[in-house]
Amino acid sequence: MPTTSGFRIGRILGIPIYLHASWLLIFALITYSLAMQFTHAHPQWSPTRDWTIGTLTSLLFFGSVLFHELSHSVIAQAYKIRVDSITLFVFGGVARISRDPSKAIQEFNIAIAGPIASFFLAAVFYAVTIFFPYTTMPGALATWLWETNFVLAIFNLLPGFPLDGGRIFRAIVWGITKDFTRSTKVAGTSGKIVAYAMIVFGAWYALSKGQWQQGLWYAFIGWFLLSAAQESVAQIAVKETLTGLQAADVMSQEVPIIPREISLEDYGHEVLRTGRRCHLVVTDERLVGMMNVNTLNSVPRDEWAHMSVQAVMIPREKILWAAPEEPLLGLLERLLAADVNQMPVVSGGENGESNNAHIIGMITRDSILRVMRTRAEVGPVVPAK
Ligand SMILES: [Zn+2]
Numbered sequence: 001m002p003t004t005s006g007f008r009i010g011r012i013l014g015i016p017i018y019l020h021a022s023w024l025l026i027f028a029l030i031t032y033s034l035a036m037q038f039t040h041a042h043p044q045w046s047p048t049r050d051w052t053i054g055t056l057t058s059l060l061f062f063g064s065v066l067f068h069e070l071s072h073s074v075i076a077q078a079y080k081i082r083v084d085s086i087t088l089f090v091f092g093g094v095a096r097i098s099r100d101p102s103k104a105i106q107e108f109n110i111a112i113a114g115p116i117a118s119f120f121l122a123a124v125f126y127a128v129t130i131f132f133p134y135t136t137m138p139g140a141l142a143t144w145l146w147e148t149n150f151v152l153a154i155f156n157l158l159p160g161f162p163l164d165g166g167r168i169f170r171a172i173v174w175g176i177t178k179d180f181t182r183s184t185k186v187a188g189t190s191g192k193i194v195a196y197a198m199i200v201f202g203a204w205y206a207l208s209k210g211q212w213q214q215g216l217w218y219a220f221i222g223w224f225l226l227s228a229a230q231e232s233v234a235q236i237a238v239k240e241t242l243t244g245l246q247a248a249d250v251m252s253q254e255v256p257i258i259p260r261e262i263s264l265e266d267y268g269h270e271v272l273r274t275g276r277r278c279h280l281v282v283t284d285e286r287l288v289g290m291m292n293v294n295t296l297n298s299v300p301r302d303e304w305a306h307m308s309v310q311a312v313m314i315p316r317e318k319i320l321w322a323a324p325e326e327p328l329l330g331l332l333e334r335l336l337a338a339d340v341n342q343m344p345v346v347s348g349g350e351n352g353e354s355n356n357a358h359i360i361g362m363i364t365r366d367s368i369l370r371v372m373r374t375r376a377e378v379g380p381v382v383p384a385k
Pocket residue numbers: 068069072114115156164
């Protein structure tokens with residue numbers, strides 16, 4: 001399942017930005033090779049100057065990739081699609097959006113925004129080179145950046161998933177066939193073809209031209225793309241196993257309840273006795289919060305005797321709810337994004353706020369994973385409709 005990995009470095013437009021560990025290696029490599037390149041091209045420059053421009057260029061490259069991802073995000077947000085995070089990888093980034101676009105044209109516009117942004121940056125840096133020749137610091141920096149942004153835009157337009165071009169390709173196939181799953185498979189397959197082609201091209205380039213560094217670099221990118229294409233195909237498989245299922249299908253109907261005034265000590269006994277990991281906290285038949293094993297364990301054991309459940313429980317207004325008809329896939333993504341293990345399922349009320357709303361069950365991550373495993377074991381699901 002997709003998870004966010006890397007260091008969080010900040011937040012822009014309300015979107016958390018993460019840096020994948022691989023970025024640090026690439027950052028060092030780019031800075032090093034740029035410094036070498038500048039040393040070679042400008043023998044009169046001091047090493048400090050080479051390294052300063054190298055670092056500055058790397059940082060601006062980083063900014064360029066971020067700008068590219070933000071442009072996808074802005075368009076997605078314009079379609080009211082929430083952007084959960086942006087992660088910057090080896091030679092690009094991923095803007096993780098909360099759901100797939102509902103129309104082919106939306107997907108098309110979100111995807112094409114990135115390459116357009118990179119072309120725009122290429123034009124801006126190219127303009128800088130007109131005013132500053134390559135022998136000056138801004139000129140050397142802008143030359144590398146316009147070329148790189150240009151290559152980035154072209155590379156991203158290759159018609160294979162998970163590149164932008166793959167998404168554009170998927171949107172076109174989707175628009176024509178009106179079949180989202182099929183179009184994703186087609187784009188996944190073309191992604192693999194693009195990846196293999198890059199690996200073969202890299203090997204050929206290294207062997208026949210003797211350009212080992214360049215050749216290996218192409219092959220490396222191809223290999224990275226291949227695993228990304230395989231991952232996106234695997235994600236479709238996951239989606240397919242959950243197709244047609246709703247929260248009500250897999251929720252457990254028993255809803256264990258505890259009073260709010262009992263001590264954590266007593267709650268601990270209850271958990272150990274029954275094996276149930278999550279309870280709703282009630283007073284006078286009114287729901288006031290939720291308590292679970294994680295919350296219990298967050299309190300040091302020697303304080304359990306003189307602390308009540310009420311003091312540490314998740315208060316009612318902070319509980320995340322599911323509706324019985326909520327599709328399971330979206331629900332699983334919501335559970336993962338919020339990093340919670342269970343949600344109460346509430347019927348007959350918006351977010352469980354109205355008076356006639358009542359809790360009809362509990363849904364857990366485990367129960368969703370169990371149905372996925374079972375469906376994978378039994379084989380392909382025959383569509384019910
Ligand atoms: Zn992109």
